[in-house]
Amino acid sequence: MYIKGVNLGNWLVLEKWMSPALFEGTTAEDEYYLPRQLSKEVYEARIKVHRSEYITERDFAIIKSYGMNAVRIPVPYFIFGDCEPFIGCIGELDKAMNWAEKYGLKVLIDLHTVPGSQNGFDNGGLSGVCKWAQQEESVEFTLNVLEKLSERYAHAESLWGIEIVNEPLTKAAWDTFNIMERYKAVDPEMAAGSAPVELDFLKDFYVKAYRRMRKYLSEEKVIVFHDGFDIYAWKDFMREEEFKNVVLDTHQYLMMAESDGCPQEKEAYVEYIQKHYETAVEEMQQYFPVICGEWCLFNSQACGCDTKGGQSVLNGIEGAQTEAYSEEEKKDIYQAVSEAQLRAWHKGSGYFYWNYKLLLDTVNENGWIGWDAWDFGKCVAHGWFQDEIEEQN
Amino acid sequence: MYIKGVNLGNWLVLEKWMSPALFEGTTAEDEYYLPRQLSKEVYEARIKVHRSEYITERDFAIIKSYGMNAVRIPVPYFIFGDCEPFIGCIGELDKAMNWAEKYGLKVLIDLHTVPGSQNGFDNGGLSGVCKWAQQEESVEFTLNVLEKLSERYAHAESLWGIEIVNEPLTKAAWDTFNIMERYKAVDPEMAAGSAPVELDFLKDFYVKAYRRMRKYLSEEKVIVFHDGFDIYAWKDFMREEEFKNVVLDTHQYLMMAESDGCPQEKEAYVEYIQKHYETAVEEMQQYFPVICGEWCLFNSQACGCDTKGGQSVLNGIEGAQTEAYSEEEKKDIYQAVSEAQLRAWHKGSGYFYWNYKLLLDTVNENGWIGWDAWDFGKCVAHGWFQDEIEEQN
Numbered sequence: 001m002y003i004k005g006v007n008l009g010n011w012l013v014l015e016k017w018m019s020p021a022l023f024e025g026t027t028a029e030d031e032y033y034l035p036r037q038l039s040k041e042v043y044e045a046r047i048k049v050h051r052s053e054y055i056t057e058r059d060f061a062i063i064k065s066y067g068m069n070a071v072r073i074p075v076p077y078f079i080f081g082d083c084e085p086f087i088g089c090i091g092e093l094d095k096a097m098n099w100a101e102k103y104g105l106k107v108l109i110d111l112h113t114v115p116g117s118q119n120g121f122d123n124g125g126l127s128g129v130c131k132w133a134q135q136e137e138s139v140e141f142t143l144n145v146l147e148k149l150s151e152r153y154a155h156a157e158s159l160w161g162i163e164i165v166n167e168p169l170t171k172a173a174w175d176t177f178n179i180m181e182r183y184k185a186v187d188p189e190m191a192a193g194s195a196p197v198e199l200d201f202l203k204d205f206y207v208k209a210y211r212r213m214r215k216y217l218s219e220e221k222v223i224v225f226h227d228g229f230d231i232y233a234w235k236d237f238m239r240e241e242e243f244k245n246v247v248l249d250t251h252q253y254l255m256m257a258e259s260d261g262c263p264q265e266k267e268a269y270v271e272y273i274q275k276h277y278e279t280a281v282e283e284m285q286q287y288f289p290v291i292c293g294e295w296c297l298f299n300s301q302a303c304g305c306d307t308k309g310g311q312s313v314l315n316g317i318e319g320a321q322t323e324a325y326s327e328e329e330k331k332d333i334y335q336a337v338s339e340a341q342l343r344a345w346h347k348g349s350g351y352f353y354w355n356y357k358l359l360l361d362t363v364n365e366n367g368w369i370g371w372d373a374w375d376f377g378k379c380v381a382h383g384w385f386q387d388e389i390e391e392q393n
Numbered sequence: 394m395y396i397k398g399v400n401l402g403n404w405l406v407l408e409k410w411m412s413p414a415l416f417e418g419t420t421a422e423d424e425y426y427l428p429r430q431l432s433k434e435v436y437e438a439r440i441k442v443h444r445s446e447y448i449t450e451r452d453f454a455i456i457k458s459y460g461m462n463a464v465r466i467p468v469p470y471f472i473f474g475d476c477e478p479f480i481g482c483i484g485e486l487d488k489a490m491n492w493a494e495k496y497g498l499k500v501l502i503d504l505h506t507v508p509g510s511q512n513g514f515d516n517g518g519l520s521g522v523c524k525w526a527q528q529e530e531s532v533e534f535t536l537n538v539l540e541k542l543s544e545r546y547a548h549a550e551s552l553w554g555i556e557i558v559n560e561p562l563t564k565a566a567w568d569t570f571n572i573m574e575r576y577k578a579v580d581p582e583m584a585a586g587s588a589p590v591e592l593d594f595l596k597d598f599y600v601k602a603y604r605r606m607r608k609y610l611s612e613e614k615v616i617v618f619h620d621g622f623d624i625y626a627w628k629d630f631m632r633e634e635e636f637k638n639v640v641l642d643t644h645q646y647l648m649m650a651e652s653d654g655c656p657q658e659k660e661a662y663v664e665y666i667q668k669h670y671e672t673a674v675e676e677m678q679q680y681f682p683v684i685c686g687e688w689c690l691f692n693s694q695a696c697g698c699d700t701k702g703g704q705s706v707l708n709g710i711e712g713a714q715t716e717a718y719s720e721e722e723k724k725d726i727y728q729a730v731s732e733a734q735l736r737a738w739h740k741g742s743g744y745f746y747w748n749y750k751l752l753l754d755t756v757n758e759n760g761w762i763g764w765d766a767w768d769f770g771k772c773v774a775h776g777w778f779q780d781e782i783e784e785q786n
C-alpha cells in the first residue's frame with residue numbers, strides 16, 4: 001500500500017501559530033506554559049472546544065474525498081490524562097480511529113511530544129528545552145505510553161502503525177535548527193544542559209520501544225521511527241531477523257533546503273529536491289520502506305520574502321506586506337515544487353502532508369502571506385497540490 | 394447574478410445539535426440559557442474558541458472551490474456587544490467580509506435572532522418563546538441593529554445584501570411547527586402570550602426596516618425579506634416605485650414536506666418538490682427575485698426512520714441504529730432530491746444550502762445516521778450534491 005496521507009497536526013498537540021486564539025491573553029509560546037497561565041476552568045474550556053471542533057468526522061470524509069488513504073495523528077505524552085495540569089485526549093483518539101474505519105482511512109499514531117522534550121521545538125511542547133534523552137524517568141514514561149497505545153489499538157482495523165517519537169533532534173541538525181536561539185526557553189534553569197539526542201542512545205531506545213510495542217502489535221502493523229534528521233545514519237540499523245515491518249520516517253521541508261543554501265526560486269527548489277530528497281529516499285528505500293512523514297509546499301519565494309528558514313512574525317520576521325506574485329504565478333511555483341516532491345516520495349513508500357489544516361488569517365493579519373501553503377485544504381482548493389504523478393501510480 | 398451559496402449557520406448564532414460540546418455540562422437548549430449556566434470566564438472561553446475555529450479564511454477558499462459564489466451569514470441581535478451576558482461578534486463579521494472579498498464571494502447578512510424571539514425555535518435563540526412582535530422596544534432594537542449593519546457595510550464590496558429577519562413565524566405555519574410543544578419554554582411566564590407574528594405587522598415592519606436600511610444601502614445592495622412560511626402572501630407587497638432590489642427568501646425543507654403528508658420515499662419527494670416548491674418559486678418570481686435561503690438534502694427515507702418532521706435524539710426521537718441503505722442507494726436518493734430541488738430554485742434567483750458545516754458524529758454517537766445530509770461539505774465529499782443543472786446554466 002502506497003501511503004498518501006495528511007497530518008492532523010495542531011489537534012491533540014498544539015502549535016500556537018496554527019491556532020493563536022487558544023493562546024490569547026497569555027505569553028505562552030508552547031503547550032507546556034498554556035495551562036500554567038490560565039485558570040483550570042478556562043484552560044479546560046478552550047482545549048475541549050478546540051478538540052471538539054478542529055477535527056471532526058466530516059474531516060475524515062473530506063480527506064477521503066481528496067484521494068488520501070491515511071492520516072498521521074500527532075499525540076502528546078499526556079494523552080492518558082496522567083500528567084497534571086494537562087488534560088488527556090485518549091477519548092478523541094478513540095473516536096478518530098472509528099472515523100478512520102468508517103471512511104476507509106489508515107491511521108499512523110505519532111507520539112509527538114515527550115517529557116523534557118526530544119527537540120526543543122515549540123511543537124515538542126516545551127520550547128528551548130531538549131533534555132528528554134538525559135532523563136531516565138522520562139524515557140521510561142515514554143516507553144510506557146507507547147506500550148499502552150500499542151495495547152489499546154492492537155486490533156483496530158484502521159491502525160496502520162505507531163511512530164515511536166517525532167523528530168528527536170540529533171547532532172546532525174542541532175546547529176541548523178539553532179534551537180537555543182530560535183526557541184528561547186522561559187526557564188533557563190530548566191533548559192540548562194540541553195543537548196542533541198545521541199544517535200547511539202536513539203538506536204538503543206528505538207530497539208527497546210520496538211520490542212515493547214511488538215508484544216502487542218501483530219506484524220501487520222508498522223512500527224515507524226524518525227530519522228532524527230540524519231537519514232543516512234540507519235543503514236546498519238535493525239538488520240536482524242527480529243525486526244519486522246519497520247518504516248523509516250524522514251521529514252523534508254523546503255525551508256530546511258533554504259537554510260542549507262538552496263536559492264529561493266522555483267528551479268532551484270526542484271533541482272534541490274531531485275538531488276537531495278529523491279536521492280536520499282531512493283537510497284534508504286533499500287533498507288526500510290521510507291515515508292516522508294512531514295513536508296509541504298511552503299517556500300520563501302512564494303511568500304515574497306526570505307523567511308530565514310521558515311520564521312514568521314511570531315519569530316520577529318515581518319513577512320511580506322503584499323503578494324509578490326499573481327494567483328497564476330503562485331500556482332505555478334507551488335505546482336512545480338509539489339510535483340517534484342511527490343516524485344521524490346514516490347521513490348519510497350508514501351507521504352503525509354503537513355498539515356491538513358490550520359487557522360491562519362492571511363487577510364486580516366499582517367505577515368502571513370504565503371503561509372497558507374502549509375494548509376492542505378487550501379492547497380487543494382487553490383489547485384496548488386499537483387497530484388498527477390500519484391494518479392499514474 | 395444567480396446565487397449559489399451556503400449558510401454559515403452555527404458560527405455566530407448557535408444551535409446545540411450542531412456543536413454539542415459548547416453546551417456540555419449544562420441543560421441549556423438554546424443560546425439564551427448558555428451564558429446563564431456557565432461562569433463568565435468559561436462562557437467567554439468556549440464562545441471565543443468556537444468563533445475562531447468553526448469558520449476561518451480556509452472555509453471561504455473551500456466554498457469558492459466548490460463552485461459557490463455566495464455565503465449567507467446568520468448573526469444574532471447582540472452582534473454589537475450591547476446585550477449582557479452575550480458577547481458581541483461584529484469583529485468576526487468584519488473579518489468574514491474581508492475573506493469574502495478576497496475569495497470573490499458575496500455575503501448576505503441575515504439577522505437570525507431578535508429579542509423576545511420571532512419564532513420560538515431553538516435557532517431563534519430562545520426556545521418556546523415567540524413574543525418579539527408584541528414588544529415595541531424589541532422591535533425598535535431590531536430596526537436599530539439593521540440600521541447599524543447597513544451603515545457599517547454599505548460600501549463593502551463583498552456585501553450582496555442584508556436580510557431583515559430570519560423566519561418570523563406567521564399563522565400559516567404556527568400549527569405545523571407546533572413550537573410550544575416541540576420547543577418547551579424553560580420559563581412558562583416568559584413564554585406566556587406567545588403568538589404567531591401577524592402578517593400585517595410583518596409587512597409594516599418590513600417597510601419600516603427597508604426605509605431605515607436604504608438610507609445607507611445603495612440600490613445595488615439587495616434587501617431581503619423572509620416569507621414567514623407563507624410564500625403566496627406577498628403578491629401585493631412593496632409594489633410601489635419606492636422599493637428597489639428587494640428579494641423574497643423562502644425556506645423549504647423536505648421535513649416540512651413530510652409533515653405536510655408527503656410519503657417518505659424518493660419519487661414522492663421529487664414529485665412534491667416539483668408540485669409545490671417549483672410552482673411556488675416560479676409564480677412568486679413574477680413579483681420578486683426569489684431565493685431559497687435554506688434547504689438541504691435531509692429526509693427521513695435516507696435516515697432509515699420517520700423523523701416526525703426533522704426531530705432528532707435531542708427531541709427524544711431515537712433515530713436509526715444502523716444504515717438502512719448502502720452507500721450507493723443513499724447517493725441515489727440524495728442525488729434525486731438534490732437535482733429536483735436545484736431545478737426548483739432555478740425558477741428563481743438562487744439558493745443557500747443549510748448548512749455549510751456541522752459537527753455531528755454519526756459514528757460514535759447514536760441516533761444521528763442520516764443527519765449529515767445537513768452538512769454541505771459532507772454532501773460534496775460523498776458526491777450527494779448533484780449540481781449538473783447548475784453547470785448547464
